[in-house]
Amino acid sequence: MIQVENLSxxxxxxxxxxxxxxxxxxxxxxxxLGPNGAGKTTTIRILSTLIKxxxxxxxxxGKELSKNGEYIRSILGILTETPGMYEKIxxxxxxxxxxxxYRMEEKKRKQNIEKFLKMFDLWERRNALVGTYSKxxxxxxxxxxxxxxxxxxxxxxxxxxxxxxxxxxMVRSFIENxxxxxxxxxxxxxxxxxxxxxxxxxxxxxxxxxxxSTLEELQxxxxxxxxxxxxxxxxxxxxxxxxxxxxxxxxxxxxxKIYFSLDNPEIINPAIIKKLVDCGAEIVYFNEIxxxxxxxxxxxxxx
Amino acid sequence: xxxxxxxxxxxxxxxLKNKSIWLPILAVSIMFSVIxxxxxxxALDSFAKDPDMAGFIARVFGATxxxxxxxxxxIIKQFMIFLLLIPAMLPSLIAPASIVLEKESNTLExxxxxxxxxxxxLLGKTLTSMVxxxxxTLINFVLxxxxxxxxxxxxxxxxxLPTPEWFVVTFLLSPIISFIITMISIIISSKSTDIRSAQxxxxxxxxxxxxxxxxQIGGLFLLNIKYLLLGCLVLGLVCPLVLKLAIRVFDRENxxxxxxxx
Numbered sequence: 001m002i003q004v005e006n007l008s009x010x011x012x013x014x015x016x017x018x019x020x021x022x023x024x025x026x027x028x029x030x031x032x033l034g035p036n037g038a039g040k041t042t043t044i045r046i047l048s049t050l051i052k053x054x055x056x057x058x059x060x061x062g063k064e065l066s067k068n069g070e071y072i073r074s075i076l077g078i079l080t081e082t083p084g085m086y087e088k089i090x091x092x093x094x095x096x097x098x099x100x101x102y103r104m105e106e107k108k109r110k111q112n113i114e115k116f117l118k119m120f121d122l123w124e125r126r127n128a129l130v131g132t133y134s135k136x137x138x139x140x141x142x143x144x145x146x147x148x149x150x151x152x153x154x155x156x157x158x159x160x161x162x163x164x165x166x167x168x169x170m171v172r173s174f175i176e177n178x179x180x181x182x183x184x185x186x187x188x189x190x191x192x193x194x195x196x197x198x199x200x201x202x203x204x205x206x207x208x209x210x211x212x213s214t215l216e217e218l219q220x221x222x223x224x225x226x227x228x229x230x231x232x233x234x235x236x237x238x239x240x241x242x243x244x245x246x247x248x249x250x251x252x253x254x255x256x257k258i259y260f261s262l263d264n265p266e267i268i269n270p271a272i273i274k275k276l277v278d279c280g281a282e283i284v285y286f287n288e289i290x291x292x293x294x295x296x297x298x299x300x301x302x303x
Numbered sequence: 304x305x306x307x308x309x310x311x312x313x314x315x316x317x318x319l320k321n322k323s324i325w326l327p328i329l330a331v332s333i334m335f336s337v338i339x340x341x342x343x344x345x346a347l348d349s350f351a352k353d354p355d356m357a358g359f360i361a362r363v364f365g366a367t368x369x370x371x372x373x374x375x376x377x378i379i380k381q382f383m384i385f386l387l388l389i390p391a392m393l394p395s396l397i398a399p400a401s402i403v404l405e406k407e408s409n410t411l412e413x414x415x416x417x418x419x420x421x422x423x424x425l426l427g428k429t430l431t432s433m434v435x436x437x438x439x440t441l442i443n444f445v446l447x448x449x450x451x452x453x454x455x456x457x458x459x460x461x462x463x464l465p466t467p468e469w470f471v472v473t474f475l476l477s478p479i480i481s482f483i484i485t486m487i488s489i490i491i492s493s494k495s496t497d498i499r500s501a502q503x504x505x506x507x508x509x510x511x512x513x514x515x516x517x518x519q520i521g522g523l524f525l526l527n528i529k530y531l532l533l534g535c536l537v538l539g540l541v542c543p544l545v546l547k548l549a550i551r552v553f554d555r556e557n558x559x560x561x562x563x564x565x
Binding site for chain 2: 011045048049050051052070071073074076078080082083084085086087088089093097098100101102142145
């Protein structure tokens with residue numbers, strides 16, 4: 001659905017986006033992560049045809065970005081960093097106004113307005129001025145606006161920011177459901193848990209792409225795998241035993257558990273287990289703890 | 304065009320809700336279209352009896368048989384200039400309000416992310432400024448004509464309005480002025496986050512109009528159809544220049560990266 005090749009954007013001497021390339025498959029959720037100023041919003045703006053790239057090519061839905069701005073904008077829905085709703089008119093007037101720029105049958109347009117206002121629990125207050133809405137309600141209304149024309153691509157910039165836990169859960173479930181609707185979602189977020197739960201592919205950016213792969217691949221590729229051993233007795237007495245293994249790092253003993261890191265567990269783990277059993281240790285569990293996206297992200301960003 | 308009309312329709316509703324825009328215009332309109340012309344026509348006799356006034360009229364118009372008619376023609380020329388106040392004032396109030404409001408509510412980015420063309424967005428904003436300005440100018444034109452003709456007929460037994468000059472002012476000069484002011488207001492508003500500083504432009508552009516009124520009252524010159532058409536031509540040449548600048552300002556990338564936002 002989206003193919004980006006060697007995309008760069010410079011503002012004067014500042015390079016906001018540096019030679020990035022990626023491909024997003026039809027109907028998938030693409031998590032786009034990075035610290036503030038990493039070029040996430042600039043990338044979304046380029047992909048929405050709002051700003052021109054300095055170099056590189058982008059093909060969206062088979063069409064070249066620079067020559068098909070109007071078409072591309074007609075198939076995408078965007079949730080910007082701030083909700084950006086007209087506060088002096090009602091929610092229904094806002095949706096009527098924005099949806100008016102898309103080619104839709106009048107009947108379908110009205111149906112969708114009702115459907116999304118009801119979906120986001122805003123129907124009861126549809127005639128109230130948006131200025132009287134809470135931050136969370138405005139955010140939900142902005143998401144409804146992004147969806148109103150049933151776009152093929154959805155750009156979501158921090159969709160659950162400012163939402164209470166219940167609304168955030170609702171929005172996340174909704175994003176997950178977009179897979180069934182075959183909508184391609186470009187999810188820009190700081191919420192790493194959200195990204196790891198929702199994304200098919202995760203892209204970590206800091207002006208240039210640092211890593212792009214599925215979460216499983218990221219976890220597999222992480223150096224220094226974390227191992228947990230659960231004993232049937234206090235673990236502290238086995239802590240010294242690990243000094244024989246120079247490959248072991250970050251050793252930590254807590255009650256009946258020992259945690260440590262290894263670069264090559266496939267080779268070292270059998271030896272550790274054998275030695276421990278030989279010493280009379282009763283091992284209940286021997287687990288590899290998968291790195292969270294947060295750990296991977298921090299590792300990558302810091303390195 | 305359809306999208307521009309959608310912008311216009313939404314914004315005109317907001318303008319009508321905004322009393323700080325239309326109340327001063329209503330006050331100025333009633334004052335200059337009904338009260339002042341009425342007083343001037345009623346007080347025509349006393350003005351005509353004033354020897355200084357008679358001397359002034361003789362200086363401006365030359366020898367005249369009927370000083371009252373000459374005086375009335377002089378007054379009409381002043382009111383003709385007042386007709387230009389609305390097309391100058393209204394766009395300088397509406398255009399900045401419309402742009403600064405978009406900035407305050409951060410609605411520009413989602414708006415330009417729709418399939419709307421930037422030319423349609425600019426046209427919608429321009430219509431929001433120009434349509435009310437032209438409508439009110441037209442209403443004022445009709446009101447002044449009625450007041451001056453009714454009272455003038457009673458006093459002088461003649462219909463003084465409309466003259467060809469009034470048609471030029473109403474249908475040619477006033478749209479040109481409101482277009483230029485709208486474009487300049489849009490350009491200035493893109494760099495301003497404060498509605499009052501953007502609207503301060505209104506005071507500045509009205510100044511030349513007051514200067515023309517002052518020059519006429521001082522007897523320096525009298526606007527005639529030749530001067531008015533020349534004015535239209537000069538200002539008409541300015542139109543494409545300000546339009547070109549406004550189009551550049553309204554480029555999507557400019558809006559997101561160069562406009563001063565709240």
